[in-house]
Amino acid sequence: xxxxxxxxxxxxxxxxxxxxxxxxxxxxxxxxxxxxxxxxxxxxxxxxxxxxxxxxxxxxxxxxxxxxxxxxxxxxxxxxxxxxxxxxxxxxxxxxxxxxxxxxxxxxxxxxxxxxxxxxxxxxxxxxxxxxxxxxxxxxxxxxxxxxxxxxxxxxxxxxxxxxxxxxxxxxxxxxxxxxxxxxxxxxxxxxxxxxxxxxxxxxxxxxxxxxxxxxxxxxxxxxxxxxxxxxxxxxxxxxxxxxxxxxxxxxxxxxxx
Numbered sequence: 001x002x003x004x005x006x007x008x009x010x011x012x013x014x015x016x017x018x019x020x021x022x023x024x025x026x027x028x029x030x031x032x033x034x035x036x037x038x039x040x041x042x043x044x045x046x047x048x049x050x051x052x053x054x055x056x057x058x059x060x061x062x063x064x065x066x067x068x069x070x071x072x073x074x075x076x077x078x079x080x081x082x083x084x085x086x087x088x089x090x091x092x093x094x095x096x097x098x099x100x101x102x103x104x105x106x107x108x109x110x111x112x113x114x115x116x117x118x119x120x121x122x123x124x125x126x127x128x129x130x131x132x133x134x135x136x137x138x139x140x141x142x143x144x145x146x147x148x149x150x151x152x153x154x155x156x157x158x159x160x161x162x163x164x165x166x167x168x169x170x171x172x173x174x175x176x177x178x179x180x181x182x183x184x185x186x187x188x189x190x191x192x193x194x195x196x197x198x199x200x201x202x203x204x205x206x207x208x209x210x211x212x213x214x215x216x217x218x219x220x221x222x223x224x225x226x227x228x229x230x231x232x233x234x235x236x237x238x239x240x241x242x243x244x245x246x247x248x249x250x251x252x253x254x255x256x257x258x
Contacts, residue, residue, distance in 0.1 A: 003029075003030040003031045004029065004030035004031070004093075004094035004095060004158055005030060005031050005033065005089070005091060005092075005093045005094050006026045006029065006030045006031065006032050006033070006093060006094065006095055006096075006097060006154075007033055007034075007035065007081070007084055007085075007089070007093040007095070007096040007097070007122065007127075008022055008023055008026055008032055008033070008034045008035075008036070008068075008096075008097055008098075009034070009035055009036050009077060009080045009081060009084070009096065009097075009098050009118045010022070010036050010037070010077065010098055010099055010100075010101065010114075010115060010118070011037065011040070011041045011042050011044065011076075011077040011098075011101065011113070011114030011115045011117075011118065012040055012041075012042060012101060012102055012115075013036065013037050013038065013039050013040045013041070014034070014036040014037065014038055014059075014070070014072045016036075016040075016102065016139075017102075017139060017140070017141065017143070018099055018100035018101060018102050018134065018141070018143060019034070019036055019099070019100070021100055021143040021144070021147075022097060022099055022100045022132065022143075022150070023068055025147055025150055025151055025154075026097060026154070027068060028151065029151060029154055029155060029158075030094065030095075030158075031068075032068040032069070033068065033069045033070075033071075033084070033088070033089060033093070034068055034069070034070040034071065035056075035070075035071045035073055035080045035081070035083060035084040035088055036070075036071075036072060036073065036077075036080055037072070037073055037074075037075065037076065037077060037079075037080060038055075038057070038072035038073060038074055041076050041077055041114045042101075042103075042114055043112050043113075043114065044076045044077065044078075044114040044117070045111065045112050045113065045114065045117050046078050046117040046120065046121070047076045047078065047114075047117075048075070048076060048078050048079055048082070049074075049075040049076060049079050053074075054073065054074055054075045054079060054083060055073070055074040056071050056072065056073050056074070056083060056087075056088065057071065057072045058070070058071055059071070059072060071083075071084075071088055076114065076117075077098065077114040077115065077117055077118035077121075078114075078117050078118060078120075078121045080118060081096065081118050081121040081122050081125075082121060085122075085125055085127075092127065093122075093127055094127075094128070094158060095127065095128045095129065095130070095154065095157060095158055096118070096119060096122035096123075096127050096128070096129040096130075097119075097129070097130050097131075097132065097154060098115045098116070098118040098119040098122075098129070098130070098131045098132065099115050099131055099132030099133055099134075099170075100132045100133065100134055100143050100146075100150070100172075101113070101115040101131070101132065101133035101134065102134065102136065102137050102138070102139065102141055103133065103134070103135070103136070103137040104133055104135040104171055104229070105131060105133040105169060105171060106133070106135075106169075106171040106188075106189065106225040106226055106229060106235060106237075107188055107189040107190075107191040107217070107219075107224075107225060107226055108188075108191050108192055108193065110169055110188065110237075110239060113131070113133075115131045115132075115133060116131040116167070116169055116239070118131070119131040119167045119168075119169075120167050120239070120241050122167075123162075123165070123166070123167040123241060124241060126164075128157050128158070128161060128162040129162070129167045129168070130153065130154065130157060130162075130167070130168040130170055131167065131168070131169050131170065132150060132170045132172070133169075133170070133171045133172065134146065134171075134172045134174065135171060135172065135173050135174045135229060136174040141174075143172075144177075145175060145176055145177040145179075145180055146172040146180065146234060149172070149180070149182075149183055149234050150170075150172075152183070153168070153170060153183070153236065162238075163238070165240055165241065165242055166238045166239065166240055167238075167239050167240075167241065168236055168237070168238060168239070169188075169225075169235075169236070169237040169238075169239045170234065170235065170236050170237075171225055171229055171234070171235045171237075172234050173229045173230075173232050173233070173234070175232045179232050180232055180233075180234065181231065181232045181233050182233055182234070183233065183234045183236060184228040184233040184234070184235055184236065185236045185237075185238070186223060186224055186225045186227070186228050186235045186236065186237050187221075187223055187224055187225070187237065188224070188225060188237050188239070189217060189218075189219040189221070189224035189225055189226035189227070190217075190218045190219040190224075191215060191216060191217045191218055191219060191226065192216050192218065193213040193214070193215060193216065194213055194214045194215075194216045195211065195212070195213035196212055196213060197209040197210065197211055197212070198210040198211075198212050225237050
């Protein structure tokens, strides 16, 4: 049987350690093609390039004879998936995996995540897709404790499929292999960022701003991704890209527009 074709992407850039780890894990499951940004694109959400040109470069990052087919892209994570599907791949991938992100994409963070937006772009095109994130922003983060779980999730998705219109958002706690307790399917916790801007003045007298903030958890439920991560479980949240608030339709119709 033909090996599954796995499209690997991310938002931290083509040389990011998290991406390199994910590539090595996926090579044990199928044939890997990588299309990732040529520079960090964190926090870009689902932005796409419409007012500039896109460039793609075929490369071999690790200089190995058995290296996966890899392309860097000058655009956003969503651009990478679009370009892969429309121009760079000779067949439709069986699954798209994005990550492993350096930092959490749980709860409200999914809205801003370039990692998840790349996976969602694949999902929009009908491709099973998963975004992986580790709750450790360090460039030297250790991804290996979650290797077995990541492979298990991908294999299960290939075997069973992912429901239509759904993308999996997987977050991994910063924990040792011995500390990890397992995998929990969760809902997204209610939370937000209590934000503020640090205003400064440049030597030329021009004001500029640094966005800062504190994460504010508003949800005490024990069925959420935040609870799972705090208790050393890997969280799996089924995420949909249909943003319709179906429960609100009836109430809005009662406003009497007609």
